[in-house]
Amino acid sequence: MEFFPTLNPNVQRSSAMIWFWISLLVLLHNSRGVLSDSNYLIGLGSYDITGPAADVNMMGYANMDQIASGVHFRLRARAFIVAEPQGNRVVFVNLDACMASQLVTIKVLERLKARYGNLYTENNxxxxxxHTHAGPGGYLQYVVYIVTSLGFVRQSFDVIVDGIEQSIIQAHKNLRPGSIFVNKGELLDAGVNRSPSAYLNNPAAER
Incomplete structure (x- = not known):
């Protein structure tokens, strides 16, 4: 996966699982034998959202000393569109960022409306x-979230909005027949992204 320096190894592990499922989806997407009777169209898109490479506070830990000092891996927005032919559709965008924001979403939706009309809205x-804490901050609209980045960082904001829009454009352009599969099972060693000592305070039956 793609992050700035000082990334928590546990976050890398969780991100690796995301890549596993993305790779599986791509494999199913490109498997002609499996998809022959599909009732869905599936589109995938990915675009760079790395942003400022140095001297910007990272989003998440609220630590003013956690300043980016170079690029370790590139950050990306990954878009997935699932559509019924001539029917409903939904877009899910996954960011290599701590979180999205209302302002980011509003600006992305404005651009999509200008490009596609009412095809993509807040409803879909x-x-x-x-939730990585190792990407540049300053892109949210609320003061409490941008105190440690010393205010709004236009470069962080613009690159995230641009990347989301471009990833959705890519996904829209390559919509093609695909299938959706749901699997159920036990997934081990994939959610260790919090303090082990704090986790042990949970009741034994819940661990």
């Missing part, structure tokens, strides 16, 4: 972050 577009 979801934007989510992977």
């Amino acid at each position: 577009v979801a934007i989510s972050g992977i």
Whole structure:
């Protein structure tokens, strides 16, 4: 996965799982034998949202000393569109960022409306972050979230909005027949992204 320096190894592990499922979806997407009787169209898109490479506070820990000092891996927005032919559709965008924001979503929806009319709106577009604390901050609209970045950082904001829009454009352009599969099972060693000592305070039956 793609992050700035000082990334928590546990976040890397969770991100690796995201890539696993993305790769599986792509594999199913490109498997002609499996998709022959599909009732869905599926589109995938990915675009760079790395943003400022240095001297910007990272979003998440509210630590003014956590300043970016170079690029370790590129950050990306990854878009997935699932559509019924001539029917409903939904867009899910996953960001290599701590979270999305209302302002980011509003600006993305404005651009999509200008490009596609009412095809993509607040009713069918979801934007989510992977909760990494190792990407540049300053892109949210509320004061409490941008105190440690010393205010709004236009470069962070613009690159995220641009990347989301471009990833959705890519996904829209490559819509093609695909299938959706739901699997149920036990997934081990994939959610260790909090303090192990704090986790042990949970009742034994819940661990």
